[in-house]
Amino acid sequence: MASPQHRRPALAPRRPGLRRAASVGLAAAAVLGLGACSATNPITTTMNYDASDGVGAEVGNIRAGNLILLTESEGAAGTVIGWVSNHGTDRATVALAxxxxxxxxxxxxxxxxxxxxxxxxERTVDVDAAPGAPGTLVEMTVAADAAGTTTIDIPVLDGAFSEYADLVPTGTD
Incomplete structure (x- = not known):
């Protein structure tokens, strides 16, 4: 028989209920902590934004997005890329300048x-002479027949970005 000095200490009784409660509490804290991220950081996909290099505008039910002027240089031929959309229930007409x-x-x-x-x-919007050089902003007016007009500054880009290289009008067109 072992002497009292060499006895093993008795193991503490297990408490599975306490361990389970701690795990549930920790999981709940993690869910609340991670869920709070959307409270302080809005979900981008629920917002209207321009996901590209261009600029957007809104006039009543008319929206325009990702508007860019592509040209080789100031005074050279150019083209506008982007989109216009009617979110209303009636026909509309949009004019750009x-x-x-x-x-x-x-x-x-x-x-x-x-x-x-x-x-x-679907629609080509050509410019005879670009009013600004690549790297600058030019003033664009978006006018909707029933809703009014707004003015925005859109970027002027050239073919430096590969996605635009084939879209920029050249002097040989």
Whole structure:
């Protein structure tokens, strides 16, 4: 028989209920902590934003997005890319202008319709002489027949970004 000095200490009785309660409490704290992220950081997909290099505008039920002027240089031919959309229940017409110069004919939009702008899209919006050089901003007016007008500054880009390289009008067009 072992002497009293060499006895093993008795193990504490297990308490599975206490351990389970602690685990549930810890899990609840983690869920609340992680859920709070959306309270302090809004969910981006629920917001209207331009996911590209362009700029957007809103006039009544008319929205325009990702508007960019592509050109080789100031004074050279250019083209506008982006989109216009009618979120209303009635037909609408949208007119675009750069620095006060109208860009082609107005764009008719059925209720709920979106028209993509660009040389490889549904509607081409050409500019005879770009009013600004790549790297600057130019003033664009978006006018909706029934809702009014707004003015925004859109970026002027060239073919430095590969996604735009084939869309920029060149002097050989």
């Amino acid at each position: 750069l620095d006060g110069t109208p860009l082609g004919s107005p764009i008719p939009l059925a209720a709920g319709e979106t028209v993509l702008l660009g040389p490889d899209r």
